[in-house]
Amino acid sequence: MENKEYTLGTKVMMKKAHPCGNNEWEITRVGADIKIKCLNCGRAVLIPRIEFNRKLKKIIIEEG
Numbered sequence: 001m002e003n004k005e006y007t008l009g010t011k012v013m014m015k016k017a018h019p020c021g022n023n024e025w026e027i028t029r030v031g032a033d034i035k036i037k038c039l040n041c042g043r044a045v046l047i048p049r050i051e052f053n054r055k056l057k058k059i060i061i062e063e064g
Contacts, residue, residue: 005059006027006030006059007027007030008027008028008029008030009026009027010026010027010059010060011024011025011026011027011039011059011060012024012025012026012027012036012056012057012058012059012060013025013056013057013058013059013060014036014055014056014057015055015056015057016055018038018040018041018043020038020040020041020043021040022038022039022040022041023057024038024039024040024060025037025038025039026039028044029046031049032048032049033046033047033048033049034046034047034048034049034052036052
């Protein structure tokens with residue numbers, strides 16, 4: 001993934017699932033660190049941008 005375009009509200013899929021069983025997240029903060037919120041249980045996690053880019057599987061494109 002050489003072109004990573006994400007902003008607030010972007011839905012992403014991570015490589016490893018959250019302990020609740022979901023691997024879809026919503027970006028709630030963008031900066032040197034990225035804050036993502038689990039779309040299943042609502043848990044928020046703050047991780048460094050470099051680590052986020054490594055763990056990102058794909059950006060979810062929503063129709064409509």
